[in-house]
Amino acid sequence: DVKVTQSSRYLVKRTGEKVFLECVQDMDHENMFWYRQDPGLGLRLIYFSYDVKMKEKGDIPEGYSVSREKKERFSLILESASTNQTSMYLCASSLQGASSPLHFGNGTRLTVT
Amino acid sequence: TQLLEQSPQFLSIQEGENLTVYCNSSSVFSSLQWYRQEPGEGPVLLVTVVTGGEVKKLKRLTFQFGDARKDSSLHITAAQPGDTGLYLCAGDLGYGKLTFGQGTILTVHP
Numbered sequence: 001d002v003k004v005t006q007s008s009r010y011l012v013k014r015t016g017e018k019v020f021l022e023c024v025q026d027m028d029h030e031n032m033f034w035y036r037q038d039p040g041l042g043l044r045l046i047y048f049s050y051d052v053k054m055k056e057k058g059d060i061p062e063g064y065s066v067s068r069e070k071k072e073r074f075s076l077i078l079e080s081a082s083t084n085q086t087s088m089y090l091c092a093s094s095l096q097g098a099s100s101p102l103h104f105g106n107g108t109r110l111t112v113t
Numbered sequence: 114t115q116l117l118e119q120s121p122q123f124l125s126i127q128e129g130e131n132l133t134v135y136c137n138s139s140s141v142f143s144s145l146q147w148y149r150q151e152p153g154e155g156p157v158l159l160v161t162v163v164t165g166g167e168v169k170k171l172k173r174l175t176f177q178f179g180d181a182r183k184d185s186s187l188h189i190t191a192a193q194p195g196d197t198g199l200y201l202c203a204g205d206l207g208y209g210k211l212t213f214g215q216g217t218i219l220t221v222h223p
Contacts, residue, residue: 004155035213040122042201043156043213058210090155099144099163099205104155 003027006091006105013112019078021108023091029103030096032074034058034066037088037107049074050096081112116140117204119214126192127222134187134217136202143205145178145185150199150216192221 007022025032031050035043035058045058047066055066063085067075074093078085088109092102118137126132136145144163148156160169162178162185169176173196175188189196197220203211 040215042117042119042215043203045210045212048210059212092155099146099161101146101158101161102148102156102203102211104157106153106155 004091004093004103004105006089006108008108009106011108011110013078013081013110015082015112017078017081017112019081019110019112021076021078021089021091021110023074023076023105024072025074025093025103026072027093027103028071029093030071031094031100032068033092033094033102034064034074034076035090035092036060037090043090046076078110081110083112086110086112116212117202117214119202119217121217122215123218123220125220125222128193129191130221132189132192132219134200134202134219135184136186136204136214137184138204139183140204140206141182143182145182145205146203146211147176147185147187148201148203150201156199156201189219192219194221194223197221 004025033048034046037043049055049068065077088107090107091105094100120135146161147159150156160176165180165182167178173190177186200217202214
């Protein structure tokens with residue numbers, strides 16, 4: 001079974017702090033994604049990556065950056081956390097190819113105070 | 114503006130009832146996926162539909178992809194409390210990036 005591991009289940013940070021969310025997958029998937037999930041809005045794509053050192057903006061990239069130095073690891077960075085970034089963050093991975101299903105981690109609930 | 118409109122947002126029903134969740138868009142998708150998410154966990158894939166008009170069954174769940182590949186539905190027959198969860202539809206616009214609907218929170222009361 002594919003395992004996608006997010007390093008923290010809960011995080012509480014202060015406004016202005018730099019925040020790192022880490023994600024690791026163990027099935028050699030080419031694609032990795034970061035989504036945020038908010039009630040009534042579903043999942044919204046922040047950034048994704050099709051290969052090492054490659055990144056593409058999703059639908060809501062403002063205030064975020066990413067890093068993919070190794071194939072198995074995809075990091076989401078909040079350069080200066082703000083209260084409107086309080087949310088559930090979900091990492092996912094998939095194989096390349098049409099209609100490949102996403103395999104999600106269990107999420108990191110981030111609270112910015 | 115949501116590319117994929119999912120309805121209803123909330124469903125609260127009694128065990129044994131039937132229900133349908135809808136996912137609609139003005140865009141054509143190369144495929145559409147349905148996920149189910151339980152509290153404290155990430156979404157898990159239920160099914161992928163690819164061909165216009167396709168119908169797939171997973172025990173008491175029936176998934177249909179519209180002929181024009183712009184809409185989809187999930188029908189649950191004789192719902193059980195174990196079906197409780199958040200159901201999400203997600204459309205693939207053709208380059209591997211999924212766009213999600215808002216989700217439907219289903220509660221099935223015993």
